[in-house]
Amino acid sequence: MPAMSFVPNSLFRGRARKVAVRVVASAVMVVYSILTVFPFYALIIRSFVPTKESTKLHLWLPKTQEVSMEAEVGNLAVFYNLDLRDLKDALGIPQTEFIMARTRLREIAAKYELPEDRIRAFFAGFYRYNGWKTLLAGRLYGTSFWGALLRTLAITVCSLALLILLSIMTGYGLAGLRRRYQMTVYNIYLLQMVIPGMLILLPQYMLVQAFLRLFPGYEVEGPTRTVLQMLSLVLINVKGTALSVMIFTSAISSIPQDIEHSAMIDGASSLQYLRHILLPLLKVPIASLVVIMLPLIYNQFLEPYVYLDPKNSTLLPFTQSVVGQFSTNFQVIYSAIVASTLPMVLVYLIFRQFFVEGVMAGAVKG
Amino acid sequence: MLRDWAFILPQLSIFVALTIVPLILAIPYLFTDIAQFNDPQINGVGLRNFLALFTDKSVQADYLPALRRTLVFVFLNYTTVYIFGLTLALMMYEVGFRGGFFTIVYLPLMVSGLAVGYMAVMLFARETGTANLLLMELGVIKEPFNIYSAKGTAFILPLLVGWRYAGYNMAIFLSGLLAIPSETIEASIVDGASYWQRLWRVYFPQMMPAFIMATTMCLIGSFTVFDELVAMGALYVNPEAKLLSVLFFTYGFQVERLGMGMTLAMETFLPLILVGIALQRLQRRLQY
Incomplete structure (x- = not known):
């Protein structure tokens, strides 16, 4: 076939094809977006639908019904x-x-x-809002939704701050991976990725309980117990993951050593170098770690469920107690799910730019 | 060198104390009948816990159905990695990066596993599920799905877990795709390769690290899925949602068979860890 007739033809076919691909892709994106958003929407609506109407389809807030004077x-x-x-x-x-x-x-x-x-x-508004009212005003096992939210935020913030600090230090100590012991430590952290959490849960619980003397009914009581229980969760959260170590080791390795040498010649200590030179250069990896770990820590269920007394529980164990307590009132249950999900989703939507960039940067490392 | 250790040790000691040490300390207990965490009397039972899987009828009755359900879940969940993650990544790669769409795909990852489980119940409970009611109203289905049935749990759960991790897997595959040198792709287009050929001969071979990464994460993650199951009533009302992780949890915290639970967990996960390490090594060999 002569080249001249071949080229325009293929160009045309290429363009038509590109348009077709774009149309199909847009359609897929729209459908997928609708399917993704729908469960959230339905959940919010369901938190307003009284249990007795839950066998009817509600795609919008139910009409307000008056409570009948004949109700018992x-x-x-x-x-x-x-x-x-x-x-x-x-x-x-x-x-x-x-x-x-x-x-x-x-x-x-x-x-x-x-x-x-x-x-x-x-x-x-009794029927429509009783789920939310019961959840937000009620107390359960000595705590309230707000207390649980507060504890979740406290644990999340402490864990993240400490995790960043410790991971930067680890990354600094491992940077370059030139020596044998550095490689060994790095490999130990890589194990985290393949050791299932469920495997270490039972012995880890045993160890922490024995060490911090936290067995239910153990002698330590009162606020000390609360603090120790929350501390044990923070420790579990900051122990470092394969991801945290990989992110900071490779980020710090990529910073030219000349900078460190010149800082040392000017009389800076290691800590000063870390604080004044390294930290400002690590904004991207820090953001990366935060956007990946924040939802994981905030949404932690298993460890708080096991480690915390019900009166010290965080959001998700509290949600689980709500489900156990009000198992016949779907409205309260769905209100609790929405309420425990909403803070994280809002943070995500507000900082979505950081999340998208951070996740892509983190995925490249992994 | 001393300086390096000073910086490494704080986190490393926490990591070793909470990950490695528990595993080592647990070993003696595997040979005992320890029933619960503050068991006053612990007797040695030799290898009984290890052999229970092959000899003890009551353990088999708990373990084997849970193993079957877990394997089905792992398989189906692994296919969702490709159905959601890979497909979306390829699409995004072809039409260009869309921040808005990425935001939506990644959104479910902000939701806890527990909430995803309750969403499944909210959507697919037999009589009250919103999705059931909607699909019946539209005439798409005649019979409602039932999340509490064996089939319902087996198929709906991986679908929703896959949906939750879609953004994560998409990010892994997308970064794999973006790492491919554009020259090789252009060369294959100039040579007249069809899209299908390009996929199998150019994209996939160069995305190997991404495939291994996604496989490792999915494998470990699906064997330890727990929160979603709790939401579906696995701890109490719904035996169909009892996967292995729930079994280990129950043995440790509910039915006073702690020693047995730890042994079974060890027997189940040790081969998995070896596979995981092998996959990691392979990935690193391919990357450098």
């Missing part, structure tokens, strides 16, 4: 976690009064000579 307080308490003390407080009924479970709201209005509108006002 016992049912409201069992299925919607109505707190009778709150009801009595709101209606000005003394706490000493006993209200039978089979009592209807209409009967309460009649007995205590209350206008029904006052009861209606108390129950405004």
Whole structure:
């Protein structure tokens, strides 16, 4: 075939093909995006859908329903976690009064000579928001959602800060990987990637409990116990991973040694060099480590579930207790899932640029 | 050299104390009948724990179904690495990097395994699952899926775990693709290679480290999947979600067979660690 006729033809085919590829790819991206976002959307909607309507399809917030005056307080308490003390407080009924479970709201209005509108006002939005109200205002096993959130944030922030510091030091000590012992240490950290967490969970728990004297029922009690339990989680989080070591070793190895030598000649100590010269140069690897480890630490379930007393629990074990406690109230359960997921998702969406760049940089190292 | 050690030791001592030392300290307990963590009386039982897998009926009844479910899960989950991760990475590579789409694909990784498990229940519970209700409304399916059935757990779980890790695997494959020198790709186009040929002869051979990396992570990760299973009721109500990791956990924390649990975990994971190390070595040989 003569070259002249071949070239334009293939060019045309190439362009048509490129357009086709782009159209198909765009379609796939749109469909995949919808499928990815839908579970989040459905979860949020479901946190507003009363359990009794959960067999109906809801793609939008359910209509607000008034609580019927014929409803029995016992049912409201069992299925919607109505707190009778709150009801009595709101209606000005003394706490000493006993209200039978089979009592209807209409009967309460009649007995205590209350206008029904006052009861209606108390129950405004009751069905739609009772999941969120129960979750955010309630207490469970001596803690609340807010306490759990606070502990999660404390553990996450401490762990990340310490992990960065320790990993930079390790990277500095291993930089270059020229000596035999450096290679050995590096290989030990690589083991982390292949040792399943489930394998070390049982013996690790045994060791930490014996060392920190934290067996349930052990002599250490009170705030010390809380601090020690949280400390054990921080230690587990900062022990270093194959990834953290790889990221910093290769980043620090790529910094010319001349810089270090000239700093030393000018009289800087190793720590000064680390603090004033190395640290500013390590912004990218630090960001990389943070965006990869942050969701892992924030979303940790197994270790806190095992190591923490229920009253010291972090978000996910708390969520699990909520599920156990309110197993018939889907609304509370889904509210708890949304509430424990939302902070991390928001941080991700706000800093998405850092996440995308950091993850790609980290993936190249791995 | 002394300076190096001063910087290495702080983290290394924590790492060794919490990863290596527990494994070594555990060894003596593997030969005992230790029942729980503060067992006052521990008796030696020789090799009984190690042989239980082959002789003890009650252990077999727990272990073998869990092993079967785990292997099915590992296999299906491994295919999702390619269905989601590799496909999306190839697409992104061909049409150019899209930050917005990357953000969405990576989004599920911000969600805990526990929440993903509950999402599965929320979507695919037989009578209340939103996805079930929607698909029936649209007439796509006649019978609802049931997350609590054997088949439901076996297929829906890997799908959602694959969906969760899609962004991670995509990043691994994409960085593998981006590392390919563009000359080799241009040369293959000029030589008239079809896309299929390019994939198998140019892309894949040069992406070998990425494949090995994704394999290692998926293999170790799927054998230890736990949080998602808890959400699907594995610890109490749903026996179909009892995979090996749940079994070890139960033996340690619920049914007072700690020594047996640790031994079974060791027997299961030791071969896996050896495979993992072999894969790591292979990857490094290919990279340098």
